[in-house]
Amino acid sequence: MQYRKSKMFLSFMNFWKVTALLIFIAFQSNAQSTHVVRDEDGRHVIPRGFVVNTNDGAGELFYTPDDYLRMVRMGANYQVIRLELGKLSNFPDSELKPEYLLKLDSLVELGKNHGIKTVFKMTVYSVKGFSWEDFYLNKGGEQETYVEAWKTIWHRYKNNVAVKGYDLVNEPRKHDMDISYVDLTNNHLVPIYQKIIDEYLKIDEGKLMYCQAIFMNKGDAINHNQYAEITRSIDRPNVVFTPHIYQNKKQWIRPSMLRFVKEAELQNGPMLVGEWGYPTLKTTDTSISDQLDYMDYYMHTVHLFDSLGVGTIKAWFSGNRVMQDFLPGGPSTWAIFSDSTGVGTVERKYITDIIARPYPQAIAxxxxxxxxxxxxxxxxxxxxxxxxxxxxxxxxxxxxxxxxxxxxxxxxxxxxxxxxxxxxxxxxxxxxxxxxxxxxxxxxxxxxxxxxxxxxxxxxxxxxxxxxxxxxxx
Known part of the structure; x- marks a missing residue:
């Protein structure tokens, strides 16, 4: 019996040694390969920053130079601006709004003035009745309409070195489609990525193409992570695998991240964690024990991020004007400020002190x-x-x-x-x-x-x- 316990213990230890070695090898090989992010001067950069929303559901959000200085003083060198497809396209009840483009210009310029690079991310929430099935099957030319929206952005920022790239499809869904996640990814999502990138290459080259996986339906998950696996190469230049991870159970963070490493390697490029951080329950703000628990799994998460040398983008740089109600614990938010305003200043310190940890931003x-x-x-x-x-x-x-x-x-x-x-x-x-x-x-x-x-x-x-x-x- 003692022999069996010893054997099991050795097997367990060997598993973690191998896991640690894989992480070390992944980071070491990245440092010597093209699988790292480099800036225009060739410096090795660790992207870190925030999702910047232009709208929070209660109305538009507006940012000031002081807000961007706050980002910098939290360690940000990147921002991911969420684009509203309804203000950039000809989908039903949508139209291209010139004033929205001017707003995007101002956000890019604010970032540039503070040493922050920009990635644009396309979201579909502002298009009423958007159908993922119609989009995948291209029933009414939805893909072409979607690409036209991107073309407006590509042309506008073609020569802007402060814009690093484009997150092409945010959290694509499956919903009620009668198809496996594998087939949906391989037969529809990956070809759509290829199609979008090919259209981009007719206009420009050199920007990074950020690509996500399918956001799985409620109840579906892999290792308790609600994002399907990409098992096929997109086979296009400058692809960055951009997974999201929202996890409050420490034991499931490592398996998900090791899976993501493999998926990034499949794309022959670096990885950027495009969104991370379990939502904050409203009750956490008034509970020390809940805050300590929150900090514990957040620290566990970022230690793993840093051991892999990956960039990370935290949702959201905003106040607490709107809360969602989809978790068993009650109303929640991703906002890092607790003010009941669009963009706040009162930090949730149990979040921000972990986000704003020291790190090498850019190394020659x-x-x-x-x-x-x-x-x-x-x-x-x-x-x-x-x-x-x-x-x-x-x-x-x-x-x-x-x-x-x-x-x-x-x-x-x-x-x-x-x-x-x-x-x-x-x-x-x-x-x-x-x-x-x-x-x-x-x-x-x-x-x-x-x-x-x-x-x-x-x-x-x-x-x-x-x-x-x-x-x-x-």
């Missing part, structure tokens, strides 16, 4: 691994430098994570500190590697550490940010 070179430990408040980054690709940026979030100051260590060569009491930027305590102090900038406004230039090329480095101000130079 390759990011191998990174991890922020919530218990110790230590960020560790392993990287290889590229001295000719510009500045590197690390989001620190000192205002919420390091009110006691922080220490920067790079290998055994460099030691810097930031003392918030002195308000004097960065101070150097140790430098044995020929580092130039002028290349290190603490940007208080954006809460970023900026490294203007690495001293050498293709150098393997370990960088850490630690709480408190060390008084020792060794």
């Amino acid at each position: 070179g390759d990011i191998h691994t990174f991890n922020y430990d919530f218990s110790t408040r230590i960020l560790k980054v392993s990287l290889a430098t590229a001295s000719n690709k510009g500045a590197s940026k690390i989001f620190v979030g000192a205002n919420r994570h390091y009110p006691d100051g922080f220490t920067i260590r790079i290998g055994g060569e460099l030691l810097l500190i930031h003392n918030p009491i002195k308000n004097a930027g960065l101070e150097m305590l140790k430098n044995t590697g020929g580092w130039e102090m002028g290349n290190f900038i603490w940007d208080e406004k954006s809460q970023q550490l900026v490294i203007l230039k690495w001293p050498s090329d293709k150098q393997e480095l370990t960088l850490s940010i630690e709480p408190g101000i060390t008084r020792k130079s060794l």
